[in-house]
Amino acid sequence: MMVAVLQLAAAVSALCWGWSRGSDDIVVGCGGFVKSEVDINYSLIEIKLYTKQGTLKYQTDCAPNNGYFMIPLYDKGDFVLKIEPPLGWSFEPTSVPLHVDGVNDICTKGGDVNFVFTGFMVNGKVLSRNQNLGPGGVQVALRRTGSGVNFQTTVTQTGGKFAFYKVLPGDYEIIASHQNWVLKEVFL
Numbered sequence: 718m719m720v721a722v723l724q725l726a727a728a729v730s731a732l733c734w735g736w737s738r739g740s741d742d743i744v745v746g747c748g749g750f751v752k753s754e755v756d757i758n759y760s761l762i763e764i765k766l767y768t769k770q771g772t773l774k775y776q777t778d779c780a781p782n783n784g785y786f787m788i789p790l791y792d793k794g795d796f797v798l799k800i801e802p803p804l805g806w807s808f809e810p811t812s813v814p815l816h817v818d819g820v821n822d823i824c825t826k827g828g829d830v831n832f833v834f835t836g837f838m839v840n841g842k843v844l845s846r847n848q849n850l851g852p853g854g855v856q857v858a859l860r861r862t863g864s865g866v867n868f869q870t871t872v873t874q875t876g877g878k879f880a881f882y883k884v885l886p887g888d889y890e891i892i893a894s895h896q897n898w899v900l901k902e903v904f905l
């Protein structure tokens with residue numbers, strides 16, 4: 718009798734172990750698209766899956782034709798999906814936290830995780846005459862050509878460098894101004 722009970726207990730515990738073990742093992746794909754309204758080379762974009770602690774678990778390129786990516790997941794848990802594009806390319810969002818529970822998360826449900834291209838970086842320099850450097854504190858504005866309206870404004874850093882982000886292809890003009898100094902010409 719005693720032996721039978723013990724055996725039963727062993728069987729139950731084995732069963733529970735089997736269940737809990739089984740429920741941590743999942744195979745789902747986290748997929749989605751990198752989307753852009755302008756032509757960008759999707760092959761240059763990496764999608765990376767990190768653990769919550771920041772360890773890289775998986776990385777993949779995007780399909781060159783449509784920006785599709787798919788990352789396999791074998792465990793439940795908390796992860797972060799990040800887009801790592803070439804320097805100066807902006808996307809929204811830049812990362813997506815994933816709480817993969819095997820039931821309600823976007824990956825298990827087969828939903829898409831998408832990243833949308835929001836533009837390139839445009840940078841330049843305001844130079845002092847006959848020098849390779851320029852002043853900081855110069856106002857620089859980016860306008861759509863002919864619009865007369867500032868699309869973005871910034872101020873030069875020490876040395877004269879400036880940058881605009883999230884600029885989609887198009888025709889723009891750049892206007893630099895300063896309270897005291899006369900600026901002759903600014904170019905990209």
Ligand SMILES: *[C@@H]1O[C@H](CO)[C@@H](O)[C@H](O)[C@H]1NC(C)=O
Pocket residue numbers: 758759760761
């Ligand atoms: C996109 O980038 C890949 C990787 O650098 C390159 O092999 C390919 O030629 C590029 N495609 C286009 C259309 O520029």
